[in-house]
Amino acid sequence: MFEKYNVEQKLDLHYRYPVVFTENLFSKSNGELKQFFKDQGANQSIRLLCIVDENLLEGNPKLIQEVEEYFSEEGMPALVSTPILLKGGEALKSRFDIVNELYSAVAEYNICRHSYIMGIGGGTLMDIAGYVAATSHRGVRMLRVPTTVLAQSDAALGVKTSMNFDGKKNFVGTFTPPNGVFCDIALLDSLPEEHYLPGYSEAVKVAILQDEPFLKEIEDLSKDIISREREGSLHVIAKCAELHLKHIATSGDPFEFGSSRPLDFGHWAAHKLEQMSDFKMTHGESVAFGVALDVTYSYLVGKLSEESWRRCMEAFKGLKFELYHPLMEKSLNEPENPESMLHGLEEFRQHLGGRLTVMLIDEIGSGYEVDTMDMTILKDAVLTLKEY
Amino acid sequence: MFEKYNVEQKLDLHYRYPVVFTENLFSKSNGELKQFFKDQGANQSIRLLCIVDENLLEGNPKLIQEVEEYFSEEGMPALVSTPILLKGGEALKSRFDIVNELYSAVAEYNICRHSYIMGIGGGTLMDIAGYVAATSHRGVRMLRVPTTVLAQSDAALGVKTSMNFDGKKNFVGTFTPPNGVFCDIALLDSLPEEHYLPGYSEAVKVAILQDEPFLKEIEDLSKDIISREREGSLHVIAKCAELHLKHIATSGDPFEFGSSRPLDFGHWAAHKLEQMSDFKMTHGESVAFGVALDVTYSYLVGKLSEESWRRCMEAFKGLKFELYHPLMEKSLNEPENPESMLHGLEEFRQHLGGRLTVMLIDEIGSGYEVDTMDMTILKDAVLTLKEY
Numbered sequence: 001m002f003e004k005y006n007v008e009q010k011l012d013l014h015y016r017y018p019v020v021f022t023e024n025l026f027s028k029s030n031g032e033l034k035q036f037f038k039d040q041g042a043n044q045s046i047r048l049l050c051i052v053d054e055n056l057l058e059g060n061p062k063l064i065q066e067v068e069e070y071f072s073e074e075g076m077p078a079l080v081s082t083p084i085l086l087k088g089g090e091a092l093k094s095r096f097d098i099v100n101e102l103y104s105a106v107a108e109y110n111i112c113r114h115s116y117i118m119g120i121g122g123g124t125l126m127d128i129a130g131y132v133a134a135t136s137h138r139g140v141r142m143l144r145v146p147t148t149v150l151a152q153s154d155a156a157l158g159v160k161t162s163m164n165f166d167g168k169k170n171f172v173g174t175f176t177p178p179n180g181v182f183c184d185i186a187l188l189d190s191l192p193e194e195h196y197l198p199g200y201s202e203a204v205k206v207a208i209l210q211d212e213p214f215l216k217e218i219e220d221l222s223k224d225i226i227s228r229e230r231e232g233s234l235h236v237i238a239k240c241a242e243l244h245l246k247h248i249a250t251s252g253d254p255f256e257f258g259s260s261r262p263l264d265f266g267h268w269a270a271h272k273l274e275q276m277s278d279f280k281m282t283h284g285e286s287v288a289f290g291v292a293l294d295v296t297y298s299y300l301v302g303k304l305s306e307e308s309w310r311r312c313m314e315a316f317k318g319l320k321f322e323l324y325h326p327l328m329e330k331s332l333n334e335p336e337n338p339e340s341m342l343h344g345l346e347e348f349r350q351h352l353g354g355r356l357t358v359m360l361i362d363e364i365g366s367g368y369e370v371d372t373m374d375m376t377i378l379k380d381a382v383l384t385l386k387e388y
Numbered sequence: 389m390f391e392k393y394n395v396e397q398k399l400d401l402h403y404r405y406p407v408v409f410t411e412n413l414f415s416k417s418n419g420e421l422k423q424f425f426k427d428q429g430a431n432q433s434i435r436l437l438c439i440v441d442e443n444l445l446e447g448n449p450k451l452i453q454e455v456e457e458y459f460s461e462e463g464m465p466a467l468v469s470t471p472i473l474l475k476g477g478e479a480l481k482s483r484f485d486i487v488n489e490l491y492s493a494v495a496e497y498n499i500c501r502h503s504y505i506m507g508i509g510g511g512t513l514m515d516i517a518g519y520v521a522a523t524s525h526r527g528v529r530m531l532r533v534p535t536t537v538l539a540q541s542d543a544a545l546g547v548k549t550s551m552n553f554d555g556k557k558n559f560v561g562t563f564t565p566p567n568g569v570f571c572d573i574a575l576l577d578s579l580p581e582e583h584y585l586p587g588y589s590e591a592v593k594v595a596i597l598q599d600e601p602f603l604k605e606i607e608d609l610s611k612d613i614i615s616r617e618r619e620g621s622l623h624v625i626a627k628c629a630e631l632h633l634k635h636i637a638t639s640g641d642p643f644e645f646g647s648s649r650p651l652d653f654g655h656w657a658a659h660k661l662e663q664m665s666d667f668k669m670t671h672g673e674s675v676a677f678g679v680a681l682d683v684t685y686s687y688l689v690g691k692l693s694e695e696s697w698r699r700c701m702e703a704f705k706g707l708k709f710e711l712y713h714p715l716m717e718k719s720l721n722e723p724e725n726p727e728s729m730l731h732g733l734e735e736f737r738q739h740l741g742g743r744l745t746v747m748l749i750d751e752i753g754s755g756y757e758v759d760t761m762d763m764t765i766l767k768d769a770v771l772t773l774k775e776y
Contacts, residue, residue, distance in 0.1 A: 002408075002409045002411070002622075005626035005627075005629075006407065006409060007407040007630055008404060008406055009403075009404070009405050009407055009565070009633050009637060010402075010404055010637055011547065011636065013399075013400070013401040013643060014398075014400055015398070015399040015401070016396060016398055016399075017396070017397050018394065018396055019394065021390045021394060023390070045742055100553075103553055103554070107556060112738060112739065112742065113740075113741050114740075114741030134562065135523070135560050135562060136559070137558075138548060138549075138550070138561040138644075139562070139563060160526060162526070166491070170526070171491065171525065172491065174523060174527070175527060177399055234389070241393075241395070242393070242395055245397050249397060249399055254401065255401060255527070350500060351500065352500070353503065354502060
């Protein structure tokens with residue numbers, strides 16, 4: 001009676017979006033956004049709500065005016081209001097009251113599924129703006145203009161939106177591809193020092209894990225990066241972005257339905273340290289600690305040569321990263337204590353859904369996965385980093 | 389300097405999920421869920437949070453016990469707690485406080501991305517449970533057990549999750565395919581009369597729009613449906629489900645990025661009337677009014693023959709639908725008055741993103757789209773229905 005009515009539903013979704021690198025995106029002579037909206041067939045009847053990271057304004061006092069002038073030109077969508085200002089930072093990601101205010105703005109300004117939200121700012125602003133775009137009307141169009149090294153090379157390029165809930169990082173969110181990403185390299189000039197160099201840790205991470213020649217380039221360009229020479233910075237950021245995007249596109253699992261998360265290399269400790277520091281540590285700094293730890297572990301278990309291990313450590317040092325932090329040693333003999341960094345491994349296992357998968361390396365550019373880590377060797381790794 | 393770094397990101401997602409019809413899903417002898425979890429490789433280490441529509445319990449006092457016993461068997465995921473009870477109904481969809489309580493339950497019971505949320509209930513329960521599943525950890529697995537005619541034939545089969553925000557229906561939500569849908573036809577027995585017959589309006593709608601032989605079947609089976617004879621009801625519900633699923637899968641636009649929304653046939657007026665009635669009118673009733681209106685319009689503009697028009701009206705009448713409601717006449721001469729049903733056309737245009745697309749029919753089973761409707765003829769259509 002029933003069998004004949006059963007259906008296997010098959011849905012195939014195809015997303016395409018451009019990731020563009022440029023400088024001075026909102027100067028009148030810059031054609032990138034004009035070309036994008038032309039390709040999309042947009043015009044003044046299409047609406048755009050702009051959300052800007054307040055942190056940008058000190059270094060770029062004319063940004064709002066430039067955005068408003070840019071969108072006043074013919075062929076561009078209509079800016080529905082002066083840009084909404086939000087102060088980026090981890091605290092923003094707990095602000096569901098701001099999510100509600102943004103929903104109200106979406107309603108008030110008639111932002112529909114064919115309208116755009118444009119977020120201009122760092123990773124946290126992109127997370128909340130992307131979340132609002134993903135969940136308003138079941139998804140309005142989203143354009144990302146990431147303005148930090150980390151956001152341009154990694155965090156803002158991909159398919160994740162997120163909020164923190166009840167103290168739990170990224171507990172609420174969606175997988176939602178944006179409609180376009182526009183990285184303005186000139187906006188990095190005004191980044192404060194503590195948000196500039198640490199942003200390169202994702203580039204070092206992906207080079208160590210996947211691409212030895214890229215690590216060589218980072219080593220060669222480290223002085224240019226430190227002196228904020230644009231062409232060298234652009235090369236490293238864009239190359240990191242390319243590797244990140246390629247991974248998402250070719251992994252066969254862009255929305256992470258499975259367990260394998262190679263780009264989470266070093267992240268079990270990184271997330272935990274970030275949280276233990278009450279987010280005073282930046283994500284970039286914590287990734288360097290986490291990657292250094294798992295590289296050192298790879299060396300101590302005899303998989304990675306001493307020479308390659310030293311080279312990884314020096315690559316981080318060349319960009320002025322610290323490789324050891326006192327929090328790494330907290331409750332080091334109590335991996336079951338939630339106050340220990342080592343407890344991050346158990347939290348990562350839960351996050352993955354019960355089966356632990358940790359990426360290690362047996363050579364620079366070559367990763368392998370394990371499903372368990374030796375606590376004694378992990379402690380050795382911490383002490384090795386302390387003495388380095 | 390920049391061009392070489394630009395990337396066109398391409399993501400292809402492939403979703404597969406079973407839609408199963410059965411009876412007595414949670415009786416020990418029913419193998420559907422056992423087979424599903426076996427196919428998924430699940431076991432007791434996989435966790436499941438169950439959310440049940442309180443409205444079901446009066447007619448099915450043993451349901452909770454049956455669910456608990458069913459999941460206690462070997463090879464099944466672990467039920468993390470006794471099922472959470474929520475009272476289904478339109479009011480539930482505004483309860484973001486309940487969304488937060490459910491997030492807390494997801495955290496407390498360690499529901500991860502490989503765990504399941506199972507919703508058992510009508511469309512509104514499925515909407516909120518699906519929303520929580522879609523946004524917790526950027527998506528935990530979702531199983532739907534729809535328990536009303538409307539949910540089994542249409543609302544709970546697809547890819548939408550939704551909440552109402554600030555009085556706006558479905559303002560917040562996502563497109564997120566479930567991992568499986570299990571329709572238990574026996575659960576329809578206890579549906580109160582006012583939620584039973586009106587649920588068939590989506591079946592009549594899709595038959596009129598797409599499938600004349602199916603309309604014939606509905607006409608032939610209408611007595612069986614009225615007397616709640618299971619085999620006839622199953623046939624109409626499952627056939628409606630099949631057409632609905634096929635449309636989503638083959639439209640080329642399952643997440644509705646474009647403007648065309650053929651299954652929204654009759655829905656511009658339906659949504660408006662439902663809202664004008666403060667949701668005292670069921671969605672099923674309102675769809676019948678909306679479809680009857682647009683079919684009558686199709687007749688009055690000379691596209692549909694009188695014979696076919698009468699046949700559509702009689703198909704609804706055969707299932708005891710009303711075709712006219714006084715709200716349809718409210719402020720009928722003032723289409724720009726938000727209190728007029730006719731204003732629903734403008735609201736629908738905004739909902740679609742600025743370009744109106746309304747589906748009409750030129751024959752039973754054959755739709756065509758228009759981008760404008762004549763207000764004078766629409767008024768005639770209302771009066772024609774009043775007199776019918």
